[in-house]
Amino acid sequence: MLGHTTRSLFHVREYAMSSIINAVHTAVSGLNSQSHAFSDLSNNIANSQTNGYKASTTSFEDYVTNNSLASDGESLSDSVVATTRQHNDNQGMVTxxxxxxxxxxxxxxxxxxxxxxxxxxxxxxxxxxxxxxxxxxxxxxxxxxxxxxxxxxxxxxxxxxxxxxxxxxxxxxxxxxSTIKFQPTESTKLTLTGQIDGKPTSATAYDSKGNAQTVSLNWTQVDATTWTVSNPNDATNSATVKFDSSTGAIASVNGQTQASGSTASFEYDGAPQDMTVSLGTIGGTSGVSLATDGSTPTGVTGVSDSVTTGTFSGISMQTDGSVMATFDNGYSQLVAKIxxxxxxxxxxxxxxxxxxxxxxxxxxxxxxxxxxxxxxxxxxxxxxxESTTDLTGDLSKLIVAQQAYGANTKVVSTADQLLQTTLAMIQ
Structure with missing residues (x-):
């Protein structure tokens, strides 16, 4: 009878020890999980002022190991696992x-x-x-x-x-x-000055990519006071200019007499691009004119309105992703797209x-x-x-994690006491 009792006590002790050791393993997994949560929270708090930082959270789940306490048809969890969950899709405050x-x-x-x-x-x-x-x-x-x-x-x-x-x-x-070069701006206008001598007028113009090209204009005399200016590549792209016989000033363009001082021009079509050709003003001699005093004509020269020089002064960012180089001449030019x-x-x-x-x-x-x-x-x-860290919320969670960690340490210490009591059985 005594032997039977001893064997029963032995089985009780073995079962109790198995349960207590299992409880210790569970508590240790709890300690590890709370440590994981503490690490996530401390990382969030440390990066609360870090631009672009995305705060993470900790997820907990129960875990079933080789549980000797589980019986047929039952499933007992005896552990806990913590994982870090990222929230990269959270929007931070823009400041x-x-x-x-x-x-x-x-x-x-x-x-x-x-x-x-x-x-x-x-x-x-x-x-x-x-x-x-x-x-x-x-x-x-x-x-x-x-x-x-x-x-x-x-x-x-x-x-x-x-x-x-x-x-x-x-x-x-x-x-x-800082050594980036300014790209000449696209020419939109040619301004002509001088006295017609019958020779072609050449000028430098720039296309939309900043490439220089030579633009030519032919002058053909119709009578003593009338000349035709034309595109040598397209004779139909022309204008007839009549001058005042006494002053040499422009009197009309294409037969249209306008008020004195009004703009005299024609539209040039072709390479490097379409442009307005400014001949001067009606009644004026500051643009194109005729020599009427018997002197030798100076010839007609042309200058485009393209800005060709500029010193780099910095960069500017645009809301469409454009990165612009800025220059001291007031112009900005695209250098990249984000x-x-x-x-x-x-x-x-x-x-x-x-x-x-x-x-x-x-x-x-x-x-x-x-x-x-x-x-x-x-x-x-x-x-x-700004960082997406919720500082107030994470500090509150930190307190909860601390309490949970302390509770798990209490389980370990209690299990140790129970284990000592169990070991003392039938001694």
Missing amino acids: TSTNSTALAISGNGFFNVVQATGQSNDSTPVLGTQKYYTRNGDFSQDKNGYLVNTSGYYLEGYNVNSSTGALSTTLNPIQVP PLTTFADPNSLSPQNGQAYTATSQSGTPQINAVNTNGAGTLSTASVE
């Missing part, structure tokens, strides 16, 4: 920045960026091929003219080809060096240092969009997107 080259996205898009992997002998950065994506749009120019954000990532976009004036079709880091990239599941992007991400199979293939298309979002200039 004004003193940095004129800063950009903030309102929408689902990300900036395309790359990292430097080293430097060349002339201190030019060597940029890697790995594509990164970020919401940190606090960009500024480095010493080489590249646009770099505060985390050291280089902004990519479609750069303008300096030779053709066209946007590239591949993404590359945007660089606007697109935005979207993902089917942005919360599955892989986080990297500096508020950046890389694409994963779960996030989906990167989709490059123009600003304000396909949900990519709009851009605000001289602005940044």
Whole structure:
């Protein structure tokens, strides 16, 4: 009888020890999970002032291991697992920045960026091929003219080809060096001055890409006071100009007599583009005129209205993603266009240092969009997107995590006491 009792007590002790050890494992998993939550919360709180930072949350789920207490038809969880849940699709508050080259996205898009992997002998950065994506749009120019954000990532976009004036079709880091040359503006008007001597008039004009071309005009005498000015490539593109016989001033153009002082001109059609040719004014000799005093005519010269010189003064960002080079002559010229990239599941992007991400199979293939298309979002200039951390809420959660951690430590200490009591059985 005593032996039977001893065996019963032995089985009770074994069962009790198994249950207590299982409780310890459960409590330890609780400690690990609360530590995980504490790490997520502390990271959110630490980055509450980090531009473009997306706060994460912690999800808990019960977990069933090889549970010796489970009987047929039953399932008992004996553990807990914590996972970090990203919220990259949450919109942060957009605030004004003193940095004129800063950009903030309102929408689902990300900036395309790359990292430097080293430097060349002339201190030019060597940029890697790995594509990164970020919401940190606090960009500024480095010493080489590249646009770099505060985390050291280089902004990519479609750069303008300096030779053709066209946007590239591949993404590359945007660089606007201080040595960038001003592209002459498109000519819209030719102003002629001088006395007609029958020789052709040549002038330099610039097309929409800033390329210089020579424009010629032929002069043909009709009678003593009448001449025809024409496009040598298209004789029908012409105008008949009549002059005053005594003063040599323009009297009419194409037979239309206008008030003295009104503009005398004709429309030139052809390369490099259509332009207005200014002949002067009716009744005036400051433009084209005839020599009436027997002197030798000076000949007619032409000057286009194209602005050909300018010194680089900085860059400006536009809400459509345009990066403009500004010059001291008051003009701005497009140097690059910034697109935005979207993902089917942005919360599955892989986080990297500096508020950046890389694409994963779960996030989906990167989709490059123009600003304000396909949900990519709009851009605000001289602005940044603030962290999405809810500081008040996370501090409250931190207290709850602390209490839960303490409760799990209490389970461990209590289990230890029960284990000691159980071990003392039948001693």
